[in-house]
Amino acid sequence: MAGHTLLQLLLRLAMFSAQTKTTPMRKIIYYVATSIDGYIAGPGEDINDFQHTGNGVDKYLADLKDFDTVIMGRNTYEFGYKFGMKPGDAPYPHMQHYIFSNQLKLEQAAEQVKIYPMDVELVRELKSTEGTDIYLCGGGIFAGWLLNHGLIDQVKIKLNPLILGGGTKLFANAKKAHRLLLQQQEAYEGGLQMLTYDVLYVGGDAGAE
Amino acid sequence: MAGHTLLQLLLRLAMFSAQTKTTPMRKIIYYVATSIDGYIAGPGEDINDFQHTGNGVDKYLADLKDFDTVIMGRNTYEFGYKFGMKPGDAPYPHMQHYIFSNQLKLEQAAEQVKIYPMDVELVRELKSTEGTDIYLCGGGIFAGWLLNHGLIDQVKIKLNPLILGGGTKLFANAKKAHRLLLQQQEAYEGGLQMLTYDVLYVGGDAGAE
Numbered sequence: 001m002a003g004h005t006l007l008q009l010l011l012r013l014a015m016f017s018a019q020t021k022t023t024p025m026r027k028i029i030y031y032v033a034t035s036i037d038g039y040i041a042g043p044g045e046d047i048n049d050f051q052h053t054g055n056g057v058d059k060y061l062a063d064l065k066d067f068d069t070v071i072m073g074r075n076t077y078e079f080g081y082k083f084g085m086k087p088g089d090a091p092y093p094h095m096q097h098y099i100f101s102n103q104l105k106l107e108q109a110a111e112q113v114k115i116y117p118m119d120v121e122l123v124r125e126l127k128s129t130e131g132t133d134i135y136l137c138g139g140g141i142f143a144g145w146l147l148n149h150g151l152i153d154q155v156k157i158k159l160n161p162l163i164l165g166g167g168t169k170l171f172a173n174a175k176k177a178h179r180l181l182l183q184q185q186e187a188y189e190g191g192l193q194m195l196t197y198d199v200l201y202v203g204g205d206a207g208a209e
Numbered sequence: 210m211a212g213h214t215l216l217q218l219l220l221r222l223a224m225f226s227a228q229t230k231t232t233p234m235r236k237i238i239y240y241v242a243t244s245i246d247g248y249i250a251g252p253g254e255d256i257n258d259f260q261h262t263g264n265g266v267d268k269y270l271a272d273l274k275d276f277d278t279v280i281m282g283r284n285t286y287e288f289g290y291k292f293g294m295k296p297g298d299a300p301y302p303h304m305q306h307y308i309f310s311n312q313l314k315l316e317q318a319a320e321q322v323k324i325y326p327m328d329v330e331l332v333r334e335l336k337s338t339e340g341t342d343i344y345l346c347g348g349g350i351f352a353g354w355l356l357n358h359g360l361i362d363q364v365k366i367k368l369n370p371l372i373l374g375g376g377t378k379l380f381a382n383a384k385k386a387h388r389l390l391l392q393q394q395e396a397y398e399g400g401l402q403m404l405t406y407d408v409l410y411v412g413g414d415a416g417a418e
Contacts, residue, residue, distance in 0.1 A: 036406070
C-alpha cells in the first residue's frame with residue numbers, strides 16, 4: 001500500500017510539473033526617456049534636449065542588447081527617417097521588428113521587419129511566443145493603445161532633468177489611471193533618474209477598451 | 210609697505226563684504242505631487258490616486274511648516290472649496306496667502322489672504338521682501354505662467370507611482386523647454402520618489418514672455 005501511494009504521489013507530481021511547464025509570457029517593457037512633465041519629445045518631435053551621452057545612456061544602450069524583439073507604432077518607425085533611416089530598414093539590427101500600423105506600407109523591408117495591423121490579439125500572440133522580453137520603442141500613441149488594452153507590463157523611464165512644456169506625451173489617449181509598483185531606482189550622471197515600474201492592472205483593467 | 214598693503218587688503222575685504230550683503234531673493238518652490246506622465250491631478254481635478262498617507266506625505270507636511278508664504282492661482286484656491294474650504298479662508302493658517310488672479314473677488318477674507326493681479330512685477334517684489342522661501346501651491350496654469358516668466362526657482366516633485374493619462378498638467382502653456390539641475394533624490398514608502406530640481410534659466414529665459 002505504501003508503495004502504491006508513493007507511485008501515485010510521483011505520478012501526481014509529474015502531472016503537476018507538466019501542467020505548470022507553460023512558457024511564461026514575454027513582458028512588454030516601455031523603455032523611454034521622459035521630461036519631468038511627461039513628454040517623450042518636445043514640440044515638433046524634438047528630442048535634442050534629452051541626454052544623449054553619459055552613463056545613463058550607456059546603460060540604456062547596453063540594456064537594448066538583451067532584447068531580441070522590438071515593437072513600435074508607425075509614427076516611431078517613421079521618426080527614424082529623420083535620422084537617416086530608410087523605409088524598410090531595421091533600426092535595431094539584432095532585433096525582430098514588429099511595426100503595428102493599419103496604414104504603413106513598405107515596398108521592401110529587411111527580413112527582420114514586419115508590419116502587423118493594430119490588433120490586440122496579435123500583440124497577445126507575440127507575447128506568448130518564445131523569446132526575450134519585448135522592447136516597446138515609443139511612442140505615445142501606440143503606448144497609449146497598448147496601455148488601454150492592458151498589454152504593457154513594465155515602464156522604465158529615463159527621467160531627464162528637463163521641462164519640455166509640450167510635445168509627445170508618454171501615453172496618448174490613455175483612458176484611465178493605472179497604479180504602478182516601483183521596482184528599481186537608479187541614479188546616473190547629469191541628474192538622470194532611471195525608474196522601473198510594473199504596471200498594476202486591477203479590477204479588470206487588462207481588458208479595458 | 211607690508212603693513213600698508215595689509216591694511217589695503219583688509220579695507221577691500223570689508224568693502225567687498227558690504228557690497229555682497231544684499232538680501233538674497235526668496236526662492237519660489239513648486240512643491241507638488243505628479244504622476245509619471247506629468248499630471249498633478251487626473252481628469253475632473255481628481256487627486257484620489259495620489260498617495261495621501263505614508264512617510265513621503267509626512268515629509269511634505271513637515272516641510273510646509275518651513276514656509277511663511279504661499280502663492281497660488283485662482284483655480285487652486287477655488288479647488289479648496291471642494292474640500293470644505295470657504296471663500297476667504299486661509300488653507301495654510303501659518304502662511305501669508307497671495308492669490309494671483311485678475312478675476313477672483315472675495316467679499317471677506319482672513320487677514321493672511323490677499324488677492325493680487327497677475328503681474329510679474331508683484332511676484333518679483335514679493336520675492337525681494339524678507340521671509341522664508343515661497344511655497345507655490347499648484348496648479349498648472351499659474352505655474353506655467355510663472356515658469357514662462359522665469360520666476361520658479363525650484364521644482365520639488367513627489368513622483369507618485371501612477372499613470373493618470375490626462376488631467377491637469379504640471380505646467381500648462383509652458384512656452385519653451387527648461388533644463389533642470391537635480392539637487393536631491395529621496396525615496397519614500399510605496400514607491401514615492403521625491404526629486405528636487407533647480408530650474409536653469411539660460412540664454413535670457415528669465416524674461417521670456
